[in-house]
Amino acid sequence: MLKFHTKSIRVNSNNLFISSLLLKRCFTEGFLLNKSIPQETKDDLISRPDATATLTTDYYEYQRVAHDSVKNFKATWLNALAERKKQLKQGKIIDSYVYNHIKSHDIVEKTRNESFAHVVLPFKENPIVADFYVNAAGRIRIGQLFQDLDSLAGKIAYKHTAPVEPMIVTASVDRIYLLKPIDSIADYNVILSGSVIYTGRSSMEIAITARATKNEVPKEISEETLSDDDIFLTASFTFVARNPETHKSLEINRLLPLNEKQWLDFKRAESRIAAKKLNASNSNLEKNPPTEEESLIIHQLWSASKRLTSMPNKPSNVSFMKDTDVESTMFMQPQYRNRHSYMIFGGYLMRQTFELAYCSAASFSHSYPRFMSLDSTTFKTPVPVGSILHMNATVVYTEHVHKASNEQAKTGKDNSTVEEANCNAVTDSQPTAVNKLSFDKDSFLSKPGTLIQVKVDTTVQDLASTKKQQSGSFIYSFFAPKDAVQEGTHSSGYSTVVPETYSEMIEFIEGRRRATETALYVRQVKEN
Numbered sequence: 001m002l003k004f005h006t007k008s009i010r011v012n013s014n015n016l017f018i019s020s021l022l023l024k025r026c027f028t029e030g031f032l033l034n035k036s037i038p039q040e041t042k043d044d045l046i047s048r049p050d051a052t053a054t055l056t057t058d059y060y061e062y063q064r065v066a067h068d069s070v071k072n073f074k075a076t077w078l079n080a081l082a083e084r085k086k087q088l089k090q091g092k093i094i095d096s097y098v099y100n101h102i103k104s105h106d107i108v109e110k111t112r113n114e115s116f117a118h119v120v121l122p123f124k125e126n127p128i129v130a131d132f133y134v135n136a137a138g139r140i141r142i143g144q145l146f147q148d149l150d151s152l153a154g155k156i157a158y159k160h161t162a163p164v165e166p167m168i169v170t171a172s173v174d175r176i177y178l179l180k181p182i183d184s185i186a187d188y189n190v191i192l193s194g195s196v197i198y199t200g201r202s203s204m205e206i207a208i209t210a211r212a213t214k215n216e217v218p219k220e221i222s223e224e225t226l227s228d229d230d231i232f233l234t235a236s237f238t239f240v241a242r243n244p245e246t247h248k249s250l251e252i253n254r255l256l257p258l259n260e261k262q263w264l265d266f267k268r269a270e271s272r273i274a275a276k277k278l279n280a281s282n283s284n285l286e287k288n289p290p291t292e293e294e295s296l297i298i299h300q301l302w303s304a305s306k307r308l309t310s311m312p313n314k315p316s317n318v319s320f321m322k323d324t325d326v327e328s329t330m331f332m333q334p335q336y337r338n339r340h341s342y343m344i345f346g347g348y349l350m351r352q353t354f355e356l357a358y359c360s361a362a363s364f365s366h367s368y369p370r371f372m373s374l375d376s377t378t379f380k381t382p383v384p385v386g387s388i389l390h391m392n393a394t395v396v397y398t399e400h401v402h403k404a405s406n407e408q409a410k411t412g413k414d415n416s417t418v419e420e421a422n423c424n425a426v427t428d429s430q431p432t433a434v435n436k437l438s439f440d441k442d443s444f445l446s447k448p449g450t451l452i453q454v455k456v457d458t459t460v461q462d463l464a465s466t467k468k469q470q471s472g473s474f475i476y477s478f479f480a481p482k483d484a485v486q487e488g489t490h491s492s493g494y495s496t497v498v499p500e501t502y503s504e505m506i507e508f509i510e511g512r513r514r515a516t517e518t519a520l521y522v523r524q525v526k527e528n
Contacts, residue, residue, distance in 0.1 A: 075097055075098050075339075075341055077334035077337070077341070077385075079097070080097040080341035080342065083097055084097075084342065093247075094342070095167055095242070095244050095247060095340065095342070096167045096244045096339075096340035096341065096342070097340065097341035097342065098339060098340065098341065106163075106164070107251055107252070107253055107254065108253050108254075109253065109254045109255070109256040110160055110196075110253045110254070110255060110256065111255075111256050111257075111258055112195040112196060112197065112223065112255070112257070112258070112262055113195070113222075113223065114159065114160070115156050115157075115159045115160040115195045115196040115206075116156075116193065116194070116195040116222065116223050117152060117155050117156050117159060117193070117194065117195070118152075118191055118192060118193035118194075118221050119148055119152050119191070119192045119193075120189070120190075120191055120192075120217050120221075121133065121148070121189070121190040121191075121192070122189045122190075122217055123140075123185050123186060123187075123188055123189060123190060124186060124187060124188055124189045124214065125189060125216070125217070127186065130185050130186050132144070133145070133185060134185050134186075135368075136368065137368040138183075138184055138185065138186075139181075139182060139183065139184070139185055139370075140182055140185050140190075142178075142354060142358075142371045143350070143351040143352075143354040143355050143358075144351065145192075145210070145233075146176070146347055146350040146351050146354055146374075147345075147347035147348060147350070147351050148192055148347070149176070149192065149208055149210075149235050149237075149347065150170060150173075150237070150345070150346050150347030150350060151345075151347055152192055152194060152208060153170070153194065153206045153208060153235075153237040153239065154168065154170070154239070154338075154339070156194055156195060156196060156206050156208075157196070157204060157206060157239040157241075160196045160199075160204060160252070160253055160255075161241060161252050161253060164250075164252070164253075166241035166242060166243060166244070166250045166252070167241070167242045167243070167244040167250075167340060168239050168240070168241050168242075169239065169240060169242070169338075169340075169343075169346075169379075169382070170237060170238075170239055170346040170379055171203065171238045171239060171240045171378065171379060172237070172238045172376060172377060172378045172379065173235070173236070173237055173238075173350070173374060173376070173377045174205070174236035174237065174238055174272070174276075174376050175234075175235070175236050175373065175374065175375060175376055175521065176233065176234070176235040176236075176373060176374040177233065177234050177235075177372070177373045177374075177518070177521065177522065177525070178232065178233050178370075178371055178372055178373065178444075179231060179232050179233065179234065179522075179525065180232050180442040180443065180444075181232075181370055181442070181444060182212050182232055187214060188212040188213060188214060189212070189213055189214075189215070189216070189217050190210060190211065190212050191210070191211045191213070191217065191221065191226065191230075192208060192209075192210050193208065193209060193211070193221065193223070193226060194206055194207055194208030194209065194235075195207065195223065196255055197255070197262070197265045197266060197269055198255060198265070198266050198269035198270060198273075199252060199253070199254055199255040200273075201249070201251055201252075202240055202241050202242075202249035202250055202251055202252055203238055203239065203240045203241075203252075204238070204239050204241075204252060204255070205236060205237070205238050205269045205273075206236070206237045206238075206239065207234070207235070207236055207265070208234075208235040208236075208237070209226075209231045209233065209234055209235070210231070210232055210233035210234075210235075211226060211227070211230035211231050211232065212230055212232045213227075213230050234525065276376070283513065285506050285509065285510060290506075290509055294509050294512075297431045297508075297509065297512070298502075298505045298509065300430075300431065301498065301499055301505050301508060302505070304430075304498050305320070305498050305499065305500045308320070308498050309500075316366075317365075317366070317493055317494065317495045317496065318495075318496045318497075318498060319364060319395070319495075319496070319497055319498070320497075320498055320499075320500055321394060321395065321396065321497050321498065321499045321500065321504045321507070321508075322394075322500065322504070324360055324363075324364050324393075324394055324395035324497060325360075325392060325393070325394050326356055326359050326360040326363065326392075326393045326394075327390075327391065327392050327393075328352075328356050328390075328391045328393075329388060329389070329390050329391070330352065330388070330389045330391075331386075331387075331388055331389075332344050332383055332384065332385055332386060332387050332388070332389055333385070334385045334386075336348045337385050341385075342384060342385055343382045343383060343384055343385065344382075344383040344384070344385060344389075346379060349379075349383060349389075349458070349471075349472075350374075350474070352389075352391065353391060353393075353456040353458060353474040353476075354371075354374075354474070354476060356391050356393045356456055357393050357454040357456050357474065357476040357478075358371075358476075358478070359393070360393040360394065360395055360454050361395065361452045361454050361476075361478040361480070364395050364452065364495060364497070365450060365452060365478075365480035365495045366495075367480045367481070369452060369478035369479065369480045370444055370478060370479045370480070370481075371476065371477075371478055372444055372451070372477040372478060372479050372518075373476070373477045373518055374474065374475065374476055374477075375475035375476075375477070375514050375517075375518065376475075377472055377473065377474050377475065378472060379471065379472050380469075380470050380471060380472050381460055381469045381470060381471045381472075382471075383458075383460045383471055384460070384462070386463065387460050387461060387462055387463065388460070388461040388463070389458060389459075389460055389461075389471070390458065390459045390460075390461065390468060391456055391457070391458050392456065392457050392458075393454055393455070393456045394454065394455055394457075394507075395452055395453070395454055395497045396453055396454070396455045396497070396504075396507040396508060396510070396511045397451075397452075397453035397497070397507075397508050397510075397511025397512055397514075397515065398430075398450055398451065398452055398453070398495060398496055398497045399430070399431070399433040399434060399435065399450070399451045399512075399515065400430060400433055400448075400449075400450055400451075400494045400496075401433055401435055401436070401437055401445050401448055401449055401450070401451060401479075402433065402437060402448055430496060431512065433451075434512065434515045434516050434519050435451060435515065435519055444479045445479070447481050447482070447483070448481070448482040448483075448494075449479055449480050449481040449482045449494070450479070450480045450482070450494050450495045450496075451477060451478075451479055451515065452477070452478045452479070452480060452495065452497075453475060453476070453477050453478075453511045453514065453515065454475070454476045454477075454478065455473055455474070455475050455507065455511075456473065456474040456475075456476065457470070457473050458470070458471040458472055458473070458474070459471060475511075475514060477514075477515070477518065480495060482494055
């Protein structure tokens, strides 16, 4: 088992290369010496060549560039680029450089155990690993973890489809939810694990869990030996298989559930897919008007926006929705391509959108917000290497979690300061919170605070065109405790976003619907 291959290649948000001096130091101290890596681990690295994804992948990247690129490694960007130019001259479109033909067409049945895979992040045992994953507040940098989750899901998908080698792409991230906070990264070892739980004709759903333990990492890791009590994060991905030669969907191996739990997971996934399709048509606010209750909320929001506009001194913890916008534009470089060589790795896109969403939530709440969930996200358009990615993050929904249902999210109407009085006047117009204060001390909602929902819209622009195509929208939810003084940040109480236009109010209503769905999901997870 591989416990540590240092994040030796890329270490900061700009994904710059670490200095050769630090790389040399890592080798000198024995973190990356070949003698510390079992043969089975080296073989495993070769099966996971996604872009800047996990510790093991970065070690693979180093190995292929430093040792194998001349003799054995063929999928360099220069080789892939040359092949694409060659194919274009012949009037062809090449989707994948490595997976360019089908080795076998035999369809078989496979069990969950056959696709099971895991990754170990020994934060407690190795402070160097922790240092590459820690955020400014001393907790796990979730964006880094997203890359690991997507990379692991890809590995699981290919294990299930073997020996066929189709072109597999991430169709959607159905949900990622943090069940309980991990306050200090240095106190835990983390194990990511998962398997295929459902298959259609050409699609598969992959469930991944993250476990945190204060004990040593077990020598043998399997679905049966891992404790559900240690789970702190759940994630669900949908992958689809395509024939790289015909560009059409490709039938994959069928999943064979072996026990009652596996059958329940299979049927639940099947039900979720059906419900997702139904909700997509019935709950679309572009086609269907808001409900009577939602229309009342819209009127309250309109009143709040008028009140806020007329205030000469606006409260520091109340913002118009338009003022929470944070934008970023990036050129897509080949170092972050997926295993097919021509498109950007989905986990990298998740990381970049998360970092932007975090900036928006942190700036808005004046605190270190805690990540809670990523809602269902569909990758509408792939992002090619050499394109320009535009991202826009906006706080679209907030709700105040109180000590009691009848407590208002305010400091009191008898406050003497003008700012507090103005703040109360706006927060009085906020709708009743979907979430309630929890008695579970491990829950985010065990203390008063603000649930903040940030929507990150992404568009991709090809250099040959002035048009931008929607790539996908990522919905992140954060929680900012009302009293954040203990974390070294200034607490301004509850934070409130106020929409002004009708379009912004519809965004707010959609955010409230998502918050309701997430609260229902959490209850179901805890019941199961």
